[in-house]
Amino acid sequence: MTLDHYRGTALAQADTWLTLHDDELRRRAVEAARDHDVVTLVALTLAYLTQQGSSGVLTSPRTREAYALGVAQYLGHAAASAINVLRPGRHDAQRYVQAMLAAGRAPAGVQLKVAAAGCLYRALRWAGATEADPFRDVRVPRDPTSGLEKRPPYTEDELIEVLEHADLHTQFLLLLVAHAGLRISEALALTWADLDEGARRLHVRSGKGRKARRVAMSARLARATRQFRVMHAPGGPEHARYRRPGRDPEFVFRYATPQAARYHLGQVFKQAGVDFRGFHPGRKYAGTRLLQQIRDFGRVAAHLGHASVDTTRKGYAQLAADDLKDDLAGW
Structure with a gap:
């Protein structure tokens, strides 16, 4: 039906x-x-x-x-x-x-x-139709396989390959996901006022659970933001052609739905010969790379907008299996 x-x-x-x-x-x-x-x-x-x-x-x-x-x-x-x-x-x-x-x-x-x-x-x-509560005591078994194993992050080589095939528009979207670690809904809700490429910050006004947060930009994302603003912001040479009728010009992206974003980004992945596994592997790339660099689950969780560090630890970021080898070298 x-x-x-x-x-x-x-x-x-x-x-x-x-x-x-x-x-x-x-x-x-x-x-x-x-x-x-x-x-x-x-x-x-x-x-x-x-x-x-x-x-x-x-x-x-x-x-x-x-x-x-x-x-x-x-x-x-x-x-x-x-x-x-x-x-x-x-x-x-x-x-x-x-x-x-x-x-x-x-x-x-x-x-x-x-x-x-x-x-x-x-x-x-x-509604007063029943007193039944059949799912109150239902048990669903836990999956012992981590989210990173079931749906691993994109690799560095995969992202490099895709970015080489991406135009300015899809490159900017991919960097928002893979560097800023945004959820696709957060990226599509961005307005021009939310982007501060000079300070290398962006403002997520309503993330998951309606929580706002400030997110740091990588140097490459800040450059992509400047280029994108010059071309596509109101007053830019590509604004009129880029803007979709009915979409408020304050929004950065011309489409509002994840399905539309999936189509455009999926086309670029296909051209690059890389399997498109959705947007979350991009967030996982951001989490894993940042954790390996700063070794602080709390700060990684804040970057990704997770309310719990456990969410980050279980599904979004992990340290290499031999992460302690340098620390143990002198034992």
């Missing part, structure tokens, strides 16, 4: 549920659960996120999309397995987890699907 995504604001979508009388809210939720109505139950879950979620109306579009897909997947499983959504059996939720693992889905992906399904049931309880 293809979801018909709501195109209004998150608050407007929530209001279509919040304005209902409690009895009508419950009736619609019960009816949707009975019929395995994916579109209605996704809308109910997103309304709950907007009204009762920890981030409320500020929940990121990416989180909303992930939860929508997760709810749709669980409902598809429930329909195929003849699960009563409002009165699931006590083994049904754990069986869902085992089915995903048996199909080859990674534990981290399974955990995200469980979070989405759990949110669906919180929304149903919020």
